[in-house]
Amino acid sequence: xxxxxxxxxxxxxxxxxxxxxxxxxxxxxxxxxxxxxxxxxxxxxxxxxxxxxxxxxxxxxxxxxxxxxxxxxxxxxxxxxxxxxxxxxxxxxxxxxxxxxxxxxxxxxxxxxxxxxxxxxxxxxxxxxxxxxxxxxxxxxxxxxxxxxxxxxxxxxxxxxxxxxxxxxxxxxxxxxxxxxxxxxxxxxxxxxxxxxxxxxxxxxxxxxxxxxxxxxxxxxxxxxxxxxxxxxxxxxxxxxxxxxxxxxxxxxxxxxxxxxxxxxxxxxxxxxxxxxxxxxxxxxxxx
Amino acid sequence: xxxxxxxxxxxxxxxxxxxxxxxxxxxxxxxxxxxxxxxxxxxxxxxxxxxxxxxxxxxxxxxxxxxxxxxxxxxxxxxxxxxxxxxxxxxxxxxxxxxxxxxxxxxxxxxxxxxxxxxxxxxxxxxxxxxxxxxxxxxxxxxxxxxxxxxxxxxxxxxxxxxxxxxxxxxxxxxxxxxxxxxxxxxxxxxxxxxxxxxxxxxxxxxxxxxxxxxxxxxxxxxxxxxxxxxxxxxxxxxxxxxxxxxxxxxxxxxxxxxxxxxxxxxxxxxxxxxxxxxxxxxxxxxx
Numbered sequence: 349x350x351x352x353x354x355x356x357x358x359x360x361x362x363x364x365x366x367x368x369x370x371x372x373x374x375x376x377x378x379x380x381x382x383x384x385x386x387x388x389x390x391x392x393x394x395x396x397x398x399x400x401x402x403x404x405x406x407x408x409x410x411x412x413x414x415x416x417x418x419x420x421x422x423x424x425x426x427x428x429x430x431x432x433x434x435x436x437x438x439x440x441x442x443x444x445x446x447x448x449x450x451x452x453x454x455x456x457x458x459x460x461x462x463x464x465x466x467x468x469x470x471x472x473x474x475x476x477x478x479x480x481x482x483x484x485x486x487x488x489x490x491x492x493x494x495x496x497x498x499x500x501x502x503x504x505x506x507x508x509x510x511x512x513x514x515x516x517x518x519x520x521x522x523x524x525x526x527x528x529x530x531x532x533x534x535x536x537x538x539x540x541x542x543x544x545x546x547x548x549x550x551x552x553x554x555x556x557x558x559x560x561x562x563x564x565x566x567x568x569x570x571x572x573x574x575x576x577x578x579x580x581x582x583x584x585x586x587x588x589x590x591x592x593x594x595x596x597x598x599x600x601x602x603x604x605x606x607x608x609x610x611x612x613x614x615x616x617x618x619x620x621x622x623x624x625x626x627x628x629x630x631x632x633x634x635x636x
Numbered sequence: 637x638x639x640x641x642x643x644x645x646x647x648x649x650x651x652x653x654x655x656x657x658x659x660x661x662x663x664x665x666x667x668x669x670x671x672x673x674x675x676x677x678x679x680x681x682x683x684x685x686x687x688x689x690x691x692x693x694x695x696x697x698x699x700x701x702x703x704x705x706x707x708x709x710x711x712x713x714x715x716x717x718x719x720x721x722x723x724x725x726x727x728x729x730x731x732x733x734x735x736x737x738x739x740x741x742x743x744x745x746x747x748x749x750x751x752x753x754x755x756x757x758x759x760x761x762x763x764x765x766x767x768x769x770x771x772x773x774x775x776x777x778x779x780x781x782x783x784x785x786x787x788x789x790x791x792x793x794x795x796x797x798x799x800x801x802x803x804x805x806x807x808x809x810x811x812x813x814x815x816x817x818x819x820x821x822x823x824x825x826x827x828x829x830x831x832x833x834x835x836x837x838x839x840x841x842x843x844x845x846x847x848x849x850x851x852x853x854x855x856x857x858x859x860x861x862x863x864x865x866x867x868x869x870x871x872x873x874x875x876x877x878x879x880x881x882x883x884x885x886x887x888x889x890x891x892x893x894x895x896x897x898x899x900x901x902x903x904x905x906x907x908x909x910x911x912x913x914x915x916x917x918x919x920x921x922x923x924x
Contacts, residue, residue: 381714
C-alpha cells in the first residue's frame with residue numbers, strides 16, 4: 349500500500365504480519381506495533397526527538413557487555429521489569445513474593461557449603477543469615493538450590509569492579525540441608541545507586557529521579573516440584589523502601605537485620621566487632 | 637510506594653517523574669511508560685519473552701557502528717520512522733512529499749558540480765537525472781544544497797561494503813544553479829533488500845515479511861527560507877511499490893525512468909550502451 353499517513357500506517361504494519369507462522373510472535377509484534385505507534389501519535393513525536401530516542405536506545409545496547417546489562421536496567425527503571433514479575437508470579441497467600449531479577453546475577457558464582465562465608469573479603473559489616481525453605485504445605489524442601497548475591501558495604505557489586513581481576517565476592521550458591529535449612533555468613537547490605545555512568549543514569553537524572561535502591565540481599569531459589577523464586581530480602585530501616593528506583597519493594601520482604609554487640613556469633617565464632625543476624629524463611633509455590 | 641501490582645505500577649512510575657523540570661521530556665517519558673506498560677499487560681508478556689526482547693534490543697544496539705544504524709532500521713521496519721515523517725511533514729498541496737531518511741546517509745559525501753558523474757564507478761546502468769528546485773510559489777530556488785545517495789546496481793550502498801577501503805560512490809552533494817536547475821549523471825536504482833544479517837533481518841524473517849525496498853534515489857534538499865526536504869524518487873516499474881519493507885512509498889514520488897537506445901546523452905556524451913533519463917522537479921515548502 350502507498351501513501352500511508354500517520355493513522356493508516358498502523359493497520360498496514362500489522363497487516364504485514366499476516367504471513368507470520370508463529371501465532372504468539374504475531375500477537376506480540378502486532379501489539380508492539382500498535383502501542384509504539386500510539387505513543388508516537390499521542391506525543392506528536394518530532395523527528396529530532398525520534399532521533400534522540402534512536403541514539404538513546406543505541407547507546408543503551410552498546411553499554412551492555414558480559415558484565416553489564418544496561419537494557420535490563422532501562423526496563424527496571426521504567427517499571428517494566430517489576431510489571432512483568434507481577435504479571436507472572438501471582439501466588440497463593442503465604443508464598444514468598446517475587447521481585448526483580450536485576451542486572452547483576454552471574455552463573456559463574458561458586459558453590460558453598462552451609463555455614464560458609466560468602467563475603468570472601470567483601471567490605472561490609474558481618475552478618476549471619478539463616479532460615480528454612482518450605483513448600484506452601486509447610487513441608488521442608490531439602491536440597492533446594494539457593495543462589496545469593498548482593499552489593500558490598502560500599503553499594504557495589506563484584507562484577508562492577510574493573511580493577512579486581514574479575515574476582516567474585518558476596519555471592520554464591522548453597523543447598524538447603526535435609527531439614528530444609530540454610531545458613532551462611534556474609535555482610536549486611538547497604539542502599540546503593542544503580543549504575544549512573546551510562547545512558548540509564550542520564551535519563552534518570554533528566555527525569556529528576558534519584559537512582560537509589562533500598563538495601564537488599566538477592567535470592568534465587570530452585571527446587572524440583574516448585575516454581576522458581578527470584579526475590580530479595582530488604583532492611584526495615586532503609587530510607588528508600590518507598591521510592592526504590594526499580595519499584596521492587598514488597599512489604600512481606602522487608603525484614604529486621606538484628607544488631608548484636610561483639611561476642612559469640614550463631615556459628616560459635618567469637619566476633620570482636622558488632623555483627624548482624626537475619627532470620628528469613630522462604631515459602632515456595634508448588635509448580636504447575 | 638510498596639507492593640505495586642501490574643496495574644498500580646504504571647501510575648507510580650509516572651508519578652516518579654513529578655520532579656522532572658523539562659516539561660516535554662516529562663510528557664514523552666510519561667506517555668512512553670504508559671504505552672510500554674499497556675503493551676506488556678495486553679499480551680501478558682512472560683519473563684522468557686521479556687528476556688528475548690531485552691536480548692533483541694541489546695543486539696540491535698550492538699549491531700550499530702559508524703556505518704550501520706540497526707536501530708533506525710528497526711524503527712523503519714516497524715513503520716515508526718514513516719509515521720514520524722507523516723506526523724511532521726504535513727505540507728500544502730503541490731509541495732514534494734517527504735519520506736524516510738533511512739540508515740545509509742553520511743555527511744562524508746563529496747561536493748560535485750552539476751553535470752558530474754556521482755556514480756564514481758558504481759556498478760549499474762547509466763542514468764541522467766535532472767530537474768529544478770522551486771518554492772511552492774513557483775519561484776526557482778537557486779543555490780539549494782542537494783544531497784543525493786543511492787544503492788548501486790547490485791542493491792548495495794557504498795557504506796555497506798567492507799572491502800573497498802571506505803570509498804564512497806553513488807552519492808554526493810550538488811547546488812542548484814541560478815535558475816534553480818540541477819543535473820547529474822549516476823546509475824538507475826534497483827530494488828534491494830534491507831540488511832538482513834542482523835537482528836532486524838531475524839525479526840523480519842520470523843514475521844514472514846520480505847525485506848525488499850522498491851528502487852529509489854534518495855534526496856535531501858535544503859535552502860534558506862524553506863523546510864528541509866528528505867525524500868526519494870521511485871521507479872514506476874518496480875514490483876515492490878505496494879509492499880516497501882519500510883512503508884515509504886508515496887505515489888507522487890513514483891516516476892518514469894525513461895530508457896534510451898545508445899546515442900547522444902542529454903549532456904552531449906556519446907553513449908555506447910542504453911541509458912536512462914529521469915526528470916524530476918522538487919517543490920519546497922516555505923519554512924515556518
